[in-house]
Amino acid sequence: MKILLAKLPRPWIVDEKKDDGYTALHLAALNNHVEVAEQLVLHGKANMDLQNVNLQTALHLAVERQHTQIVRLLVREGANLNVADKDGDTPLHEALRHHTLSQLRQLQDVQDVGKLLMGLGTQGSDKKSSASIACFLAGNGADLTLKNKKGQTPLDLCPDPNLCKTLTKCHKDKQSGEMDMGPNQNNQNANVTSTLDECLVCSDAKRDMLFQPCGHVTCCSLCGPRVKKCLICRESVNNRIKIEECLVCSDKKSTVLFKPCGHMCACESCSQIMKKCVMCRSQIELMVPLAVCSGGLGTISEVKADVEEEPKPSTSEAAQNQGPLMNNGGRDTNNSNDIQKLQQQLQDIKEQVSREETFLAEGGFEARPKVNIGEKRRDRSVDTLIKLMSIVTMCPVCLDRLKNMIFLCGHGLCQMCGDQMTECPICRKAVEKRILLLLFLFPAPTDVTHVLDAKYSVMDDRRMNRSGCSETQRAVDGTTRILRIFSREMGSNTTEKALSLLRYLPRVCLANIRPSPGSKSCKKRGRAQHGGDKHGAGNKGSGQRQNFMRLGYETGNNPFYLRFPHEPYYKGHHLRREYPPLSMRELLRMIELNRIDATKPVDLVSIMNSGLFKFLPDQRQYGVQLTDDGCDVFNVKVNIEVQWANELVIAAIERAGGIITTAYFDTHSLQAMTNTRKFFERGIPIPRRMMPPPDAIEYYSDPANRGYLADPEKISEERLALAQKYGYELPKIEEDRDYEMLMERKDPRQIFYGLHPGWVVNLKDKMILKPQNEELQRYYAKVSNYNAMRFGPDTLFKHLRSIIVTSKMAKSKFEYVKTFETEEKLLPNCWIVVRLDGKAFHRFSAKHDFTKPNDERALSLMNKAASVVMNEFKDITLSYGQSDEYSFVLRKDTILYNRRGPKIMTYINSLFSSSYVYHWGHYFTTKLKYPPAFDARVVLYPTDENLRDYLSWRQADCHINNLYNTTFWALVLKGGLTNAEAEKRLSGTLSSDKNEILFSEFDTNYNDEPFLYKKGTILVRKRIRHPKNGKTCVVVLPLHEDLIQDAFWERHSEILAVKTAGSYEWPESRPLPPLVLSQLRIDVKDRDEEIVAVEETV
Structure with missing residues (x-):
């Protein structure tokens, strides 16, 4: 593990997570791999506070599994003890949740609390005691007051009062130890830190303004513009830069100043891996922490000297200054004896390593030639360059082998991964061709001798190219040089390693051998063998006189295989x-x-x-x-x-x-x-x-x-x-x-x-002239050949004389008023509902003596006007009317008037009103005293469910209003009440109360009322059979049904599906309504002469 971490080309791989969020440190803590965890923390610089998908850190897992050595390692190295998981539990919660009664007895046997704090007891009985772990965490700064998502503190999970007292004591000892330090280093550091963060001008905000060129940070961004000279060095301020977050991780604030560029753009953790400034790409010679820039211990020049000299502290000083790392960042010096023992063991290990190195240097194994410091630095730069090149040229799929195959898209992989790909994993283009790269790669040279060998190998290549040696010899010599360098680099057992490298090299064969450019001169054709002017082409023959390709060997033609140019067929090319x-x-x-x-x-x-x-x-x-x-x-x-x-x-x-x-x-x-x-x-x-x-x-x-x-x-x-x-x-x-x-x-x-054939454009008068004569109109409609339009002067004169001015291009100064017009287009893919409602129809019905509570003549007239509108606009799929209102539903995909709402609304309203007036005399004997008025509105419903809810609302409103009107006029006409008295009696009554009034007082059963009054009228397009000639015709059919239930929409599914009209079988026992008879041109009182059925079939 130590070797892997030392040779790791990308340090951030240590903190890479799996799909479940587990890092290498999580797995080591989970499985109690102490040595692996120690290497990851000390040498790999692993982040100990990373969380998995359950928001658990490595300390959570170690405490849960009671791995005491892992817990001691993580706490000593500064892991956060108060991180909460997805349930809000800290490591202290986990420790107290898993302790048992036997562990409580073990706790009573341990008299010394210091053992719990430093060593978790002995390595015997209590090494897995969760109670000991809990005391250890409390003694190192774990918070006892934090609550999880259930509102429980760590002490709430502890059933034993003795353990609670012990935890409280450990926590108080920790706090008292920090308070007793008083003027010691801990308080000094805290005071200095708080002082260095405070703005020197306002003392309210924190310092976040960098002065240039001195590089000091003395005030906040609000006070910075007022400062003319640096408050520390008194140097003039030329530039002010606000300190932002780190440009690399974007998590922490920038805390390191780069010299000589003077930029502060990275945090302390990110700056450790930087060699160049991420803003200006200049080389970094010095890194100055924010504390020094704020006037802390040392100055910038002193820090620079420290970086150049880098003196190592002695073992005794290190032993005195170091101690166990606490959770608050301080060092515990109470156990200096144990630390000195550890330091002594570390010193023994270092001495043993130095003896082994001396043994190797004296010839114990094959040692490499010694070089001076300059050569070491040069070798180090070469190693770094080759490592970077290896990272760039690494296969992005397997991350193990180098790229030696390129696709036509420009991306590359290794050969083993590339052979399995059908499309590029980067750009997702299909792989049409794979190109192998001839790469002679060898391990990075570690001294000047290998660099010179590589340099001389290139010189040998040039020398062999100039000498004109064969391609096979050059390939073999190049392979030999690579094997020689590879053998020298790898040391013993070079034969197997050289052969393994040779297996990856492309095979040398006749297919890939080509002469080097310039090694051979192109032979030019000269005169023939025996002189003459044929130049080796032989004597003349039939081949010099024929216009087709030769079929075989011909005497006098040399060579036998000839290449003939292919000429296309040029006949008729000019046409x-x-x-x-x-x-x-x-x-x-x-x-x-x-x-x-x-x-x-x-x-x-x-x-x-x-x-x-x-x-x-x-x-x-x-x-x-x-x-x-x-x-x-x-x-x-x-x-x-x-x-x-x-x-x-x-x-x-x-x-x-x-x-x-x-x-x-x-x-x-x-x-x-x-x-x-x-x-x-x-x-x-x-x-x-x-x-x-x-x-x-x-x-x-x-x-x-x-x-x-x-x-x-x-x-x-x-x-x-x-x-x-x-x-x-x-x-x-x-x-x-x-x-x-x-x-x-x-x-x-x-x-x-915009211009049709036969029109004449007059540019002078800004006019368009169109033919008026019917003969000329037929002439332009039938003519199919331009030659037929080449008429004589008489015909042209006749044509020009018969044209008239049809439109004049607007050039009026008042034309600008058109810009005030708005289109007001309706949203696409929505049901359009135009609702008409009578204006002051109560007074209109009283003036024309409408029958109360319902006048069948008035309702039939409303249906008639609505049917005229539906026959005019074929995009209307359904209409619903009741009392003095009507709603027209236009299909979703209609493009009527380009879906301009005001135009659709006004046209439907005007046509409905005019039809109402026109057909008045067919239903009423009295003369119309004044025309009615209807107001209109347009509503959009995006879904079928919204449309059904709207129509259900209107039918429910029809039922409520009709029940009220029926009861109201029964009380007035039959009960003898005045309008005010009837209205007062019906105030606050329910539907059941109104039904009771009708049934008990007037012997009227509301359920027997016609559906025309209770449900309203639904107009739909249906295909019915003509009662006389037997043909099927599409007509507007009135229905009086319940459209709230699903049964109606299942029977008439073509309405919402926007399909053609469905067939409807009208019962023979009932006569067709007059509204349908008028559309079929059957003799009725109100016959529609202007309406013709949409479709007629036998």
Whole structure:
């Protein structure tokens, strides 16, 4: 263990935790491995206060298992005695929980409390006494007043009063010992520490301001700006730096000043492993503690001298100054005799080690040549460099072998781990190829001789390369030199170790032997053997006159194996369509420079107007080809139309949330798009673009290419398949706020966005002219060839004379008022409920003599107006009405009026009100005295459960109001009470009371009331059979059912599933309602001539 800790390249591995939080010290304390724990604490500098998943420290485990030697070691080395675990128990709690009656008897036999404190009794009967451990902890500073999560102190867990007295006595002896020290070192250190932390100016806050260049800390950050000269050395302050937390661990405050840079950026524990400043990367020559910077013992110059000289204290001084380490950081000097014995034993061990070293130096074993101090320092730097290189080049998987295999992604592993990997463990890319590295690695040289051997080996390589010796000889010589160095380094038994190293070296064979660069000169072909001008090519033959590759040996041709160049097929190359490339990186640059507006659809016109792309239709160029250069950095959401794109480009644009379309344009369309201003100034109509030629139809109708002639449903499937192939999440375009822009498309015959074929753009008058003549409209709708549009002057004059001004581009100065309008879009994927409620309908019903308590005519009129609204808006899946109100439910995915709430609400309200007025005469004989008024509101419900609760609330409200109105008007009309008297009688009554009044006084059973009054009206779309012709028709059907229960939603599951209307079998015993008959155009009083069934089938 000592050797492992001494050779450990990474010191923090000592405190590495397992999955359960156990460190090496936890395991040593748990299993009573005293020597291992001692090595970890003394040489490994293990953190004794680390906690596992149960928040237990190593001291908790040692106390729980009653390992007294581990407990004594941890307490002596300064472990925290008051750390609580997950239950709030300290080590003292654990010690008192496990003591027994036999241990109590052992405690009574021990008369000397000092034995409990220093040695836990003898090594015999009481070595596992938990009571002894408890007294030992209390005597070393454990708190007796700490409570666990159950509110218990350590004394509450102790059932024996004698043990409680002993613990209290041990604790008091500890406190009195500290108080008796008075002017001794302990109190002096405490007073000095508190004085050094106090600000010299305000005396309230702690010092946290570092002055430069002197490096003193004298005041807090609030008083620092007012100090002009250092309060210790009186030197002028040029810079003030606030002392922050440690940059390495971020747990403690920075307490060490680095010289000569003057930075204080690390705590005491982290600074021990630093060689350079973590802020400026400069070499650290001196480390000054915070106490010295605050004016404590010694000065900065004295500390520097101490660091340079490093005098070792004598054994007697060490024995006098050292003692058992207490929990508060002090030393207990009461047991100096025991400490002197330990020091004597330590001195004997050191003398024995020095004798062994002398024996080795005199030749007991093979000794290495002695070198001077300069060579030792140089060797030490070489060792450090090679150790750092070994850490960097270590395999990240096994952490044992060095990297000698590299993947194409740039990451590396050792060969044994790399052969088992199918994907890189660092970047998760698939391993396509493995590359072995030819690394001649040997142990780090420890003296100058080995460094020179390595240096001369490089010189020998250069010498052999210049001499032109064979590759095999160089490889063998290089391997021999490595074995020689390796043998010299490893000493005895070098043969086996050399052979083990040779097994890791790549094999030397013909496959990996290559001439060194420059060792051979390239032989140039000269004249033939017998002179002449053929240069070894032989005499002329058929091969010089044929235009196809030779089939075999031909006389006069030398050599026999010939390489013939492969030339492509150039026939008709001048007629092929060309697509100039545009990289995605260049497109991104255009968008970032605002040359292209990404908030609008991008096509060839936008790209040409950017001025950064040249396009020549006269040279057989048919558009732009978007290449995949820069697809990995493209992150702009854009709706783009190009002429050619590959799979990587499509994936990059759709991954960013955009839309790409590949479209074909003929030559005349491209000329119009290349220079739009010149085209519009000619004053000719916009032509229709032609369809793709036969050889391009397949590409532009393929959904994988996002062709503009492909099926949209298949394009959606290809989008999902491409996202799964490249492993990205496909954005939901329908929920995007730029949904309209992304879904904007051109007609297959359209050239410009927003401009249709046949229109004429007048740039001078800012006008758009459209054809008015029906013949010309049919002409543009049917023409499919641009050549057919080349009409004569008469036809052109007729065309221009027949066009009219349809829209004028707004140039008014008052146009700015449009900016005050707000869209107020509703949230997506939510049920939209528009609720209409009658305004002052009590007065309206009184003016028009409505029947009390319920007027069937008024309710039928409300249902009629609601059915008109549902037939107008197909996105309404359900409506519910009662009394003077109606609620309309629009489906979640509706895009009606682009989900603008005010527009949806006002249109439904106005159509409902106008239908109410229009159909008034079909239900009432009296004339309408004044039109009714309805107020409206829009409410969003995100889930189906919320929607059902809303409708259940309205139906429950219908039942409550109808029961009250029925009872109220019964008391007024039949009971002879006034309105005020009836209202007073019903005040504070329950539903059962109202039912009792109706049944006992008026012989009315409320349960016999029609469902129309009690449950209201539910309007749904259903498919029913026509009573005359037998066809099935989709109509708005009124239902009077209980929608609070689940049975209604199970029968009409298509409502929440947003599916087509389901079939409904109307009972033959009952006639169809007039509302349905009017929709079927059957003779009724209120016949809807304007309504036609949505779907009719045989």
